[in-house]
Amino acid sequence: MDVIVALKALLLGVVEGLTEFIPVSSTGHLILMEEVLGFEGPKGRVFEIVIQLGAILAVCWLYRVKIWQTVVGLFGDPVAKRFAINVLVGFLPAAVIGVLAHGVIKSVLFNPWVVATALVVGGFAILLIERIAPRPWVKTVDALDWKTALGIGFCQTVAMIPGVSRSGATIMGARLLGVDRPTSAEFSFFLAMPTMVGATVYDVYKNWSTLGADSDGIVLIALGFAAAFVVAMVVVSRLIAFISRYGFTPFAWYRIVLGIVALALLGINAMG
Helix, strand or coil: CCHHHHHHHHHHHHHHHHHCCCCCCHHHHHHHHHHHHCCCCCHHHHHHHHCHHHHHHHHHHHCHHHHHHHHHCCCCCHHHHHHHHHHHHHHHHHHHHHHHHHHHHHHHHCCHHHHHHHHHHHHHHHHHHHHHCCCCCECCHHHCCHHHHHHHHHHHHHHHCCCCCHHHHHHHHHHHCCECHHHHHHHHHHHHHHHHHHHHHHHHHHCHHHHHCCHHHHHHHHHHHHHHHHHHHHHHHHHHHHHHHHCCHHHHHHHHHHHHHHHHHHHHHHHC
16 A cells, blocks of 8 residues: 555544534545545545544543443433433434435535535634524533434534534534533534444445455555544543633634635636
8 A cells, every 4th residue: 555645544534533523524624635635535435434433432432431321321310311312313313314315415515615615604604603692501411302402413414515514513503502512512422423323334335345345445444543533532532621711713713714715726726
């Protein structure tokens, strides 16, 4: 395997770990970075999806106590049961729409123009929501009800457009529904677990025949996966404290600047 290609896969894994849980769109960053690096991973965009599982496993490890308490108390603890139901209810809209629209999303929306535009629009949306969000009445993940969880789940479906950001859509949706910043971020973490595991399993299933014959592709995925896991461990462990102090406005301006720069570069490239 080409060492340069392997280094590109590692770099993309680092980018995934940095961006998966902040509202800037990890998939959008991967698409733009692949364009800049000239990286070509396994067919079917499976690289971008599967390495996200590395970041998800980092969250599973960091929140292992909460996950274990939920599993153990599922049939005896009403709080654990309600929390598990909320995660399931929040996951369902993306699961259903993702299966139905999988082909269109991959073939039509996975391009740099869509990403750059969504970054800008999403940045302004975050600025607006930070201003108009109601006073929060939900301040822990255990205080969520199923209707709020379902509303957040429908918001998550918007993130099927690359560049929108799964975490951004769920967090901002939660803010509009009366959830405070730290709890919005935490519920987004938990909602990511079934969502991204499901997306990974589905993508691997759809592309299994291609992957089976592509040993280099499997190695590239493994490198990106490992890098995403390590970096996400660091990001998630510090994110709640950051947003509690600064909110989401810094991420909004970052999105806007990056999106405008990307649109300008894409326009220059198209004209040249």
